[in-house]
Structure formats: C-alpha cells, structure tokens
Amino acid sequence: MSRHLRVGVHVSIGGGIYNAPDRAYERGCTAFQIFTRNPRGWKYSDLKDDEAIKFREKLEAYGYERESVATHMPYLPNLSSPDERIYRLSFEALINELDRAGKLGIPYVVIHLGSHMGKGIEAGRRNLVRAVEDALAKVDNDVLILLENMAGQRNSMGSTFEDIAVLLDSISLNDRLGVCFDTAHAFSAGYDLRNREAVENTMKKFEKIIGFKWLKVVHLNDSRAEYAAGRDIHEHIGLGYIGEEGFRHILRDTRIIRHPIILETPVDDRREDVGNIMKVWELAGVEPPEELRIRWRAFLASEKRSYAKGGKKTRKMKKIGNK
Numbered sequence: 001m002s003r004h005l006r007v008g009v010h011v012s013i014g015g016g017i018y019n020a021p022d023r024a025y026e027r028g029c030t031a032f033q034i035f036t037r038n039p040r041g042w043k044y045s046d047l048k049d050d051e052a053i054k055f056r057e058k059l060e061a062y063g064y065e066r067e068s069v070a071t072h073m074p075y076l077p078n079l080s081s082p083d084e085r086i087y088r089l090s091f092e093a094l095i096n097e098l099d100r101a102g103k104l105g106i107p108y109v110v111i112h113l114g115s116h117m118g119k120g121i122e123a124g125r126r127n128l129v130r131a132v133e134d135a136l137a138k139v140d141n142d143v144l145i146l147l148e149n150m151a152g153q154r155n156s157m158g159s160t161f162e163d164i165a166v167l168l169d170s171i172s173l174n175d176r177l178g179v180c181f182d183t184a185h186a187f188s189a190g191y192d193l194r195n196r197e198a199v200e201n202t203m204k205k206f207e208k209i210i211g212f213k214w215l216k217v218v219h220l221n222d223s224r225a226e227y228a229a230g231r232d233i234h235e236h237i238g239l240g241y242i243g244e245e246g247f248r249h250i251l252r253d254t255r256i257i258r259h260p261i262i263l264e265t266p267v268d269d270r271r272e273d274v275g276n277i278m279k280v281w282e283l284a285g286v287e288p289p290e291e292l293r294i295r296w297r298a299f300l301a302s303e304k305r306s307y308a309k310g311g312k313k314t315r316k317m318k319k320i321g322n323k
Contacts, residue, residue: 005288006031006068007220007261007280009273013037017051017104021058027273028288028295031068031260033110033217036100039074042089044096052103059105068260070108070146070180070217071101079131080114080124080157087127090114094135094145102141108217110146110180113158113167124157129170136173146180146216152189152230159189161209168214178216181206183242183250184235185219190228193242199249203256212255220261220280222247234264236271237279244283251284274299 008029013020017036024032037044059069074097077090097109116124132145147167152159158167168174183193191205192198206212222240225231238244251257265276274296281288 004030005257005261005281005284005286006065006259007263007277008032008068009263009265009277010034010072016054017047018054018058021055021062021064024064025062026295026299028277028292028299030292031064031262033070033072033262033264035074036071036097036104037074039072040076041074042076042093047100047103049103052105056105066105066107067216069106070110070260070262071097071104071106073097073109073111077111078114078117079111080116080128082117082119082123082127087131091131091135094131095138098135098139098141098143098145101143102139107142108144108146108178108180110148110217110219112148113150113156113163115153115155116157118155121157121163124155125167125170128157129167132167132171132177133173136171136176142176144176144178144216146178148180148219149182149185150189151182151185151225151232152228153232154230159185161191161205165210168210177214179210179214180217180219181215181256182219182221183247184221184223184225184240185232187223187227187242188225188229188231188233192227193246193250194227195245196249199246199253203253207255215255215259218256218259218261219264220247220250221264234266236265237263237276238283239270247280248283248285251280257284272303 008024008031010033011020011023013034020034077093078086079090081087101109113128147164149164150156150159158164171177187193191202193202222235222237222242224233224235224240226241237247263276
C-alpha cells in the first residue's frame with residue numbers, strides 16, 4: 001500500500017528550540033511534538049525572535065507540513081484548579097504557550113484538562129472554560145487549543161467523550177478548538193481498543209459523541225495499565241495491554257491516520273523512538289519511502305556506535321504520558 005503517514009515522536013529542545021526539527025528529521029519523523037520550554041517549572045525564558053526564525057526555517061528546509069507539528073503544555077498547569085494561585089499561573093502559562101506557538105509557526109497547543117481537586121466536575125469545568133475562552137480572546141493568532149482526553153484518574157477532567165463534548169459546546173471561539181485523542185488514556189478510561197470489534201465500537205462512540213471533525217492530532221501510545229485502570233502509564237507500541245492487534249485496526253482507520261500521529265512512548269533497552277516509528281508503519285500496512293529507511297538505518301547505526309563507546313540507554317524524558 002502506498003500512502004504517506006505523518007508519524008513521529010515528542011522530541012527534545014535541548015540546546016535550543018531550533019534543534020528540535022533536526023532531531024525529528026534524524027529519527028525519520030514525518031510529524032513531531034515539542035515542549036516549547038522547561039515542562040517541569042513555572043519559570044521560563046522569553047522566546048527570542050532569532051530562535052523562532054531559525055526553528056521555522058528548519059521546518060521549511062526539512063519539508064514539514066505546518067499541521068504536522070504540535071506543542072504540548074508543560075506538566076504543572078492545572079486549568080481546572082480551585083486554587084487561585086495555581087489557576088492564575090496556569091492561565092498565564094496557556095497564554096504564553098499560545099503566543100510561543102504562533103511565533104514558531106506551530107498550529108496546535110495540546111493541553112491536559114487538569115483536575116478539579118475534589119471540588120466537583122462542574123466547578124472544574126467552569127474554571128477550564130473560563131481559562132480557555134480568556135486565553136483565546138487575549139492571544140490574537142490562528143493557533144488552536146487541542147483538548148486531550150484523560151486516563152480516568154481521580155478528579156480528572158475530560159476522561160469521557162461526553163466531558164470533551166460538553167467542553168466543545170461550552171467554549172466560545174470554538175473555531176480555535178480541536179481534540180487530541182490519546183489511545184493509552186482512552187483505554188485506561190474504559191474505551192476498549194484491543195481488537196477489531198473494540199476499536200470499531202470505540203470509534204463509533206467518538207464519532208457520535210464528539211465527532212471526527214474535531215480531531216486534529218492523535219497520541220498513539222500503548223498502555224502498561226490494564227483496561228479501565230484509571231492510570232496513565234505509556235508503553236511501547238504493541239507491547240502493552242492494547243497490543244499489536246488493537247493498533248493494527250486503529251491504524252487502518254482512515255479517520256485516524258489522516259492526522260498527525262505522535263508517539264509518547266518510552267526509550268529503553270527494549271526499543272527506542274525509531275523502533276516505535278517503524279512499528280507504526282508496519283502495523284498500518286504502509287510501505288515507508290526509501291529516504292525514511294535510510295534515515296532510520298543511519299540513526300540506529302549512530303546509536304549503536306554510541307553504546308559501543310560506553311554510552312548507555314536511559315529512559316529519556318517521556319514522562320509526558322506517565323504523570
């Protein structure tokens with residue numbers, strides 16, 4: 001089957017945000033995701049104009065389509081928080097992220113919907129709706145906020161398709177909204193994806209309750225947590241509880257694979273980024289272009305040489321899915 005897939009991983013911005021496209025290209029990514037700043041703290045440095053220009057120039061040089069790149073909000077913000085200080089900091093972080101994405105030429109900011117901290121889903125929803133509406137009104141660009149479904153953790157917002165649908169209906173300026181569908185989160189929240197029938201049923205629910213018109217990005221992750229466990233622990237594609245059969249059916253659904261597919265999978269002794277990217281192409285039944293194969297071989301060879309010289313595989317920053 002000859003068809004182009006937009007698939008890649010979350011890449012580091014270490015050494016400068018303009019290095020991210022290099023890392024994505026080296027790994028044979030045809031799509032990728034980044035944090036635009038330190039994801040583990042509230043403080044950040046302003047994005048310099050020359051850094052943004054260099055980033056956009058590399059996107060163009062490598063041929064990345066604009067809609068194939070996304071940013072992800074940092075870890076700490078909780079836009080549903082009842083705590084005034086946390087809410088204010090979270091709101092400021094969202095404004096900053098929208099502004100940075102616009103300067104970088106990135107069309108999507110993926111956000112986790114946070115926790116109501118025991119105050120109830122209605123209270124959390126009011127805070128979340130207000131934050132998103134005010135941020136969109138304040139930042140005048142064409143960047144979309146993508147609401148990501150959550151894994152069913154205690155007090156979490158947006159773990160059901162119904163929750164997402166209510167938010168889409170409640171937020172004004174919803175022409176600047178979209179959805180990011182995370183497979184591991186959905187599975188852990190009680191949406192089965194392990195076989196053809198399960199995938200078809202879950203996709204029917206998604207279409208009926210949310211609608212595929214809202215889908216912009218897919219986070220394709222297997223799950224180390226069992227079905228409906230309410231825990232967010234990502235696994236290599238095909239090695240978790242969803243398994244290869246489930247992903248084979250997910251990746252044959254044209255409503256899914258026409259969108260950018262971002263992997264937030266581990267990097268360890270079992271498999272690295274390129275191994276997971278290759279697995280996606282395999283399970284999708286799509287023959288990758290030879291130029292991608294060349295990049296994959298070169299990257300794997302360089303990694304092998306690094307380990308031979310005494311380097312060590314480490315679990316790199318992939319806790320975006322394991323919070």
